[in-house]
Amino acid sequence: MNAPVSHCALRLDPAIRDDARRRLLSVKGHVEGILRMLETESVYCVDVLKQIKAVDGALNKVGELVLRCHLRNHVVTAHERGDEEVIVAELMEVLKYR
Amino acid sequence: MNAPVSHCALRLDPAIRDDARRRLLSVKGHVEGILRMLETESVYCVDVLKQIKAVDGALNKVGELVLRCHLRNHVVTAHERGDEEVIVAELMEVLKYR
Amino acid sequence: MNAPVSHCALRLDPAIRDDARRRLLSVKGHVEGILRMLETESVYCVDVLKQIKAVDGALNKVGELVLRCHLRNHVVTAHERGDEEVIVAELMEVLKYR
Amino acid sequence: MNAPVSHCALRLDPAIRDDARRRLLSVKGHVEGILRMLETESVYCVDVLKQIKAVDGALNKVGELVLRCHLRNHVVTAHERGDEEVIVAELMEVLKYR
Numbered sequence: 538m539n540a541p542v543s544h545c546a547l548r549l550d551p552a553i554r555d556d557a558r559r560r561l562l563s564v565k566g567h568v569e570g571i572l573r574m575l576e577t578e579s580v581y582c583v584d585v586l587k588q589i590k591a592v593d594g595a596l597n598k599v600g601e602l603v604l605r606c607h608l609r610n611h612v613v614t615a616h617e618r619g620d621e622e623v624i625v626a627e628l629m630e631v632l633k634y635r
Numbered sequence: 636m637n638a639p640v641s642h643c644a645l646r647l648d649p650a651i652r653d654d655a656r657r658r659l660l661s662v663k664g665h666v667e668g669i670l671r672m673l674e675t676e677s678v679y680c681v682d683v684l685k686q687i688k689a690v691d692g693a694l695n696k697v698g699e700l701v702l703r704c705h706l707r708n709h710v711v712t713a714h715e716r717g718d719e720e721v722i723v724a725e726l727m728e729v730l731k732y733r
Numbered sequence: 734m735n736a737p738v739s740h741c742a743l744r745l746d747p748a749i750r751d752d753a754r755r756r757l758l759s760v761k762g763h764v765e766g767i768l769r770m771l772e773t774e775s776v777y778c779v780d781v782l783k784q785i786k787a788v789d790g791a792l793n794k795v796g797e798l799v800l801r802c803h804l805r806n807h808v809v810t811a812h813e814r815g816d817e818e819v820i821v822a823e824l825m826e827v828l829k830y831r
Numbered sequence: 832m833n834a835p836v837s838h839c840a841l842r843l844d845p846a847i848r849d850d851a852r853r854r855l856l857s858v859k860g861h862v863e864g865i866l867r868m869l870e871t872e873s874v875y876c877v878d879v880l881k882q883i884k885a886v887d888g889a890l891n892k893v894g895e896l897v898l899r900c901h902l903r904n905h906v907v908t909a910h911e912r913g914d915e916e917v918i919v920a921e922l923m924e925v926l927k928y929r
Contacts, residue, residue: 547679547680548676548677548678548679549673549678549679549680549683551676554673554678557673557683558670558673558674561666561669561670561673562670564666565663565666565667565670568659568662568663568666569663571659572656572659572660572663575647575652575655575656575659576656578646578649579646580646580647580652581645581646581647582645582647582701582702582704582705582708582709583705583725583726583729585647585655585701586698586701586702586705586729587729589694589697589698589701590698590729592694593691593694593695593698596687596690596691596694597691599687600684600687600688600691601923601927603680603683603684603687604680604684604923604926605919605923606680607680607681607684608906608919608922608923609915609919610680611680612902612906612907612909613906613907613908613909613910613915613918613919614907614910615906615907616907616908616910616911617910617911621903621907624907625899625902625903625907627681628681628902629895629898629899629902631681631684631685631688632898632926633895699825699829702825702828703821703825706808706821706824706825707817707821710804710808710809710811711808711809711810711811711812711817711820711821712809712812713809714809714810714812714813715812715813719805719809722809723801723804723805723809726804727797727800727801727804730800730828731797743875743876744872744873744874744875745869745874745875745876745879747872750869750874753869753879754866754869754870757862757865757866757869758866760862761859761862761863761866764855764858764859764862765859767855768852768855768856768859771843771848771851771852771855772852774842774845775842776842776843776848777841777842777843778841778843778897778898778900778901778904778905779901779921779922779925781843781851781897782894782897782898782901782925783925785890785893785894785897786894786925788890789887789890789891789894792883792886792887792890793887795883796880796883796884796887799876799879799880799883800876800880802876803876803877803880806876807876823877824877827877827880827881827884
């Protein structure tokens with residue numbers, strides 16, 4: 538159980554993958570909505586800022602789901618696999634400025 | 636000069652509007668890229684997190700452009716127009732947790 | 734009224750200054766509390782992280798108060814004073830990564 | 832090795848504890864500096880905002896150190912100890928809005 542396992546074996550959980558896909562499709566739709574807003578000459582800055590903030594929130598929600606799944610499935614078992622150095626380094630990189 | 640002006644008169648600058656559109660098209664393309672990643676069964680959580688972070692950065696860049704334009708064109712003149720109460724309140728709302 | 738005014742004339746509102754002072758005294762006390770926690774050998778990482786997060790929230794609250802006051806008293810009148818270039822530039826700098 | 836271990840046994844690494852203490856002492860000094868600034872009647876809002884941002888950055892740096900240490904010493908071994916549920920839940924809580 539302590540033999541290092543190839544990183545390729547660490548896969549995002551299928552159920553979370555489906556959920557993330559659904560949410561990102563909605564994010565994409567939301568971005569298309571902002572693009573349509575921006576075709577209107579009279580669009581107001583703050584309305585654009587509000588929409589960007591909403592998309593940002595939805596995006597962070599996807600990130601949260603994937604992060605929790607990664608912690609649960611791969612990070613808590615890293616010592617057993619022997620790849621904890623890589624796991625911690627890449628996690629810290631991804632969490633920066635979050 | 637102190638007569639309140641309809642909010643509808645406050646428009647996002649056309650050049651910034653074009654720039655924001657270009658950038659959001661690229662954000663949309665990026666989101667589609669993540670959606671394709673998520674179709675792969677062996678996709679690795681951290682690779683998804685990295686892409687989400689990149690999209691988030693691009694989105695914040697658009698927000699920054701629009702915000703700067705709003706400050707320059709509408710906020711610094713709010714007292715002259717007489718709508719400073721609304722301008723400050725909606726700006727604080729949009730800046731929350733940014 | 735359009736003559737540029739020295740930046741030195743832009744002062745933080747006294748009431749907000751008092752409020753900020755009270756809140757920062759509490760932030761200081763909170764930091765001292767974390768320092769005491771860190772003298773205990775058995776302190777748990779997550780308890781420290783929770784306290785840091787709480788201080789961060791309190792600090793952001795002070796920033797929010799000062800920002801709102803700045804917008805209300807100095808930013809919305811910048812065009813009248815003629816210093817809008819500086820006002821917008823320094824505001825964007827301070828808002829970065831917030 | 833799979834027997835659940837009391838949470839009390841999870842301690843912040845002494846070297847990191849010392850580093851965090853040094854940094855928090857400096858954060859405390861910085862907050863005291865802002866408090867002195869706020870005694871000056873002519874203090875300018877943006878100067879306060881800049882200092883708050885600097886303290887925030889220093890505080891996040893401490894959080895980063897403690898987080899990395901926690902990941903390395905406690906999270907990657909959570910499955911072996913059998914407390915992964917708690918470890919993941921409390922970590923997600925602390926990372927929220929970071």
